[in-house]
Amino acid sequence: MYELAKIPLNNEQSLVLAHKRTMKLGELAGLSLVAQTSFATAVSEVSRDAIQDGVDASLTLGINPEPESECGIVAKINDRRHLIIRQKNPHIDSARHLVDTFTISTSEMGSEVQLGVRFPAGLCFNDAPIEWWKKQFTTEPTESPSDEIKRKNSQLQELAERLRTSEKKYQALTDSLPLMIFTAAIDGKLLYANDWLKKYTGHSVASLNETNWATVIHDDDAAIWWSNWAETPSNGNTFRAEVRIKHAEADVYIWHLATVKALRDEKGVLFWSGFLVDVQAQKMVDRTLKDNLELMETKQKLEKYQHELKLNIGELNRSNQELAEFAYVASHDLQEPLRKIQSFGTVLVEQFRNELSPPAQDLVQRMHQAAERMHVLIKDILTYSRLNTQHQAFRPIDLNVLVQEVLGDLEVNIGEKKARIGVEPLPSLYGNPLQLRQLFQNLLSNALKFSAPDRSLQIHIFAREVTIFDIPTPVRNREPAYLAISVEDNGIGFDERYHNRIFQLFQRLHGKDQYAGTGIGLTICKKVAEMHGGTIAAQSHPGQGATFTVYLPQRVAV
Structure with a gap:
């Protein structure tokens, strides 16, 4: 440590001088006014404690120029008392928080308190400035304590006014x-x-x-x-x-x-x-740009999928057309050999009955029955294939007349079953009369076929208006309003687990020995409904009858 000044501490006047010299040392070290004031206040607090009991004490001011010693200004207060190190001392506690370094040591000579403040970053001193500093302390004019206090108060008031002005300008700027x-x-x-x-x-x-x-x-x-x-x-x-x-x-x-x-x-x-x-607007722009990019990518993918779907649909339609034409031609060509088989069987049964043994007669009879079933199957396949190969224009149709004609065709079967059939007023619509005749004929034939043996058969035909939300099965082209035309019976019914299966080609829920049929009738009904823009659904429980409902868009109504 290089000593610059030493001040005896024995009265209030020396306390004022100590504060003044400490402020001067801080000023020479380039400290800010706040740092100067903090250092001088800390030194004053310890000095006040040292002179409190009037014992001989002194203040030494100096600097530590060596980097390893943390270059800075130093103040040492020496007191022959040991009371300065007592545990609860407000002066000491206050001073400790105002400086960078604070140490207390004791010896036979008394107590020593050392306070230090570091120089601004990168600043240290050699011998030449130190001698200049000493000169500053010796040549500084004296000033009375009251004058110094007035000067300091004036400086503080000036600083406070500047601070208030600065705060007002800052607030005015930020508020604008x-x-x-x-x-x-x-x-x-x-x-x-x-x-x-x-x-x-x-x-x-x-x-x-x-x-x-x-x-x-x-x-x-x-x-x-x-x-x-x-x-x-x-x-x-x-x-x-x-x-x-x-x-x-x-x-x-x-x-x-x-x-x-x-x-x-x-x-x-x-x-x-x-x-x-x-940044709300920027966030919305970013979100819009991202959404547009995702939308563009999705659109490109959708266009690609639509193109592929169009190609697949075209290929599927071509394949279905070829398949339908093949089924039609094959079924038509099978008619001729089948008629010959039936004719030859009839000749054998009628003309050569006596010449055939009973087992041979049984075989011929079974052959004749199989040929008849084949005839019915080919007839149904031809009917189904015509739905795809023969497109006829729609025309107005009175369903009341059409249903009565179908009932007339089934008169014999109705009489055998002793069925009671009730038909409520039905609407008129645009459609294919041949296809709709096939639809109602198959639905009524099914109701007659699957009647319950323990009760009289009753069939009820009625129509009502519904919306798309009332239809229990999917519709290819959704319309807002539909006609629901139902055929309800009290026959043997079926388990609704098989709802979708009964509308598939060649699917049956009963054996051929129980109920005759090919499993094509309901498939034809579904195809006709779809070709008229609608669909078909069924509701049933075993032993409680069944209700088949055809849903057609109201736009087909006359």
Whole structure:
């Protein structure tokens, strides 16, 4: 340590001189006025304690120029007492927090307190400036304590006025900007907020601190917001985060970009300074651009799929057309050999019965029955194939007349079953008369075929208007309104687990020995309904009859 000045501490006048010399030392060291004042205050506090009991004490001022000793200014207060090191001393405790280094030592000569403040970064001194400093202390004019106090008070008043003016300018500037500007303590508690922040959120500084911003920050963003406050001091000086802030007047959350900077000194963070910028429009633009890009990619994929689907549908239609034509030709060509088989069987039974043995007669009879079943099957296949190969224009049809004609065709069968059939008034519509005749003939034939042996058969035919939401099965082309035409019976019914199966080609729920048929009738009904823009569904329970309902769009109604 290089000694610059030594001041005896024995009265209040020496205390004033010690404060003055300490301020001068801080000024020569290039410290700020605040740092000068802090150092002088700390020295004064310890010096006041040293002269309190009027014992001989002294203050030595100097510098430590060596880097390894932490270059800076030093003040030593020597006191022959040991009371200076007592545990509870407000003067000592106050001084300890105002300087960079503070040590207390004792010896036979008494106590010594050393206070130090480091030079500004990178600054150390050699012998030439030290001699110049000594000269400054010896040539400095004296000043009375009262004059010095007046001068210091004047300086403090001037500084306070400058500070008030600066604060007013800062507030006027921040209030004029359409940004939320604030300063906050280390823990995030607001110290200052401009008018825009208070108007936007509808909360005062005190209210925001009380709720910890919970009423204005979106719940999903609060964790990110406060984690940045906690992590930034150790990771850097600035953090940025996108958070949603609630607009008090509109009562909606708006995206903002928060930029918060930590202001530090050598000891750590002093306070935070930050601002919030509305980025809602930018977020919407970014979202729109992203959505447009995704929409464009989806559109390209959809166009590709539509092209592939169109090719597949064309290929499928061509294949179905060829298959239908093949079924039609094959079924038609099978008619001739089948008629010969039936004719030859009839000749054998009628003309050569006596010449055939009983087993041969049984074989011929069975052959004749099989040929008859084949005839019915080929006839049904031809009927089904004609639905695809023979397209006829629709024309107005009175369903009341059409159903009566079908009942006339089935008169013999109805009489054998002693069936009672009730037909409510039916609508007129545009359609293919041949196809619709096949549809009702198959539905009524099924009702007659699957009658219950223990009760009289009753069949009820009726129609009603429904919407698309009343239809239990999918419709290819959705229409808002439909006609529901039902054929209801009290026959043997079936398990609804097989609802979809009964409309498939060649599917049967009963053996051929129980009920005759090829399994094509209901498939034809479904095909006819679909060719008229509708569909067909069934409701049933075993032993409780069945209801088959054809759903046709009302646009086909006359």
